[in-house]
Amino acid sequence: MDDWLQRVLEVLSSSSTHLEDNFDKVQSILWAIWTGRNKAVFQAESPNPVQTIRKIQGLYMDTATRREGNRDNRTGVSLDEGNRGRTREVTKWKPPEPEFTKCNVDASWDKQTHLGSSGIILRDSEGKFLTGVACKQRSPSPLTSEALALRDGMILAGNLGITMMVFESDCLTLIDACKKKKFVGEICNIVLDILSLGRNFDHCEFSWTPREGNKIAHLVASKAAGNSLPVGWCTTLPRYLALAIQADTPRRS
CATH class of the missing domain: 3.30.420.10 (Ribonuclease H-like superfamily/Ribonuclease H)
Structure with a gap:
């Protein structure tokens, strides 16, 4: 298992796609499989591949949305010693262009x-x-x-x-x-x-x-x-x- 995971991480690190996005995918997959395994072992629930896939998609969606939201909301300055007291801009609804x-x-x-x-x-x-x-x-x-x-x-x-x-x-x-x-x-x-x-x-x-x-x-x-x-x-x-x-x-x- 350790060798397999290490190999996956190496492949992801060398991938041309966004590294954080790749790790989000692996994290979602592993967590969904782990929780499914626990339900099977401790709650006697039969494994359901369809539900596992939906779980993975939901976890990845939530993680990606939070990450993207953090990127979009980085409009303020971090509260270090030189910027203490400054507040971050609050994201509001943006109106469309005229006629839209x-x-x-x-x-x-x-x-x-x-x-x-x-x-x-x-x-x-x-x-x-x-x-x-x-x-x-x-x-x-x-x-x-x-x-x-x-x-x-x-x-x-x-x-x-x-x-x-x-x-x-x-x-x-x-x-x-x-x-x-x-x-x-x-x-x-x-x-x-x-x-x-x-x-x-x-x-x-x-x-x-x-x-x-x-x-x-x-x-x-x-x-x-x-x-x-x-x-x-x-x-x-x-x-x-x-x-x-x-x-x-x-x-x-």
Whole structure:
């Protein structure tokens, strides 16, 4: 085992791809196999290769998203002796270019019920809230829930006749799959749908943002999961949501 792992690490170190990304993959694989082994030994659960693969994908997605978020958020100066007291800039929602509409999507997933709850928010280039959707649907994983939310957002924008769109999510694996046309196993068919829907727009762009830049969609998804969104919320915004959008909208310079 030690020789095998040492060989893997040597190969990864000499790879032309990003070293941190490679180690993230190995870490996710080993942890998923280890936890699966423990469940088999101590809880008498039969090994399930499909669940193990989904576990690996979920772990890697979470690790990659956190790492990318850390890179994007390195806008402040570290608190060393010469910079103590300076605060790091907070990532906020970024408005699209004029004439464009941005659709932010997010999803939560309940491991017990396998229900995904999505939040979809459309805003214009000035940050004005246009409309939104929150829904629940069965899903086998968090990644699938994120992909379904993005597809639903595209369907919503298409039904409204909007032609210049930016679709944004904090799920790096999903956005990477859409931008690079990479077909990740469990969301392969959904990504195909997404790419097909994208051809219906005059301009369709996929954008990744850290969680801090996706607060409103995340808030709506969380409220949907807790069944706490009032009826007609997207027509008459609840006060907490209106205030959140106001705080999330960058001020004009």
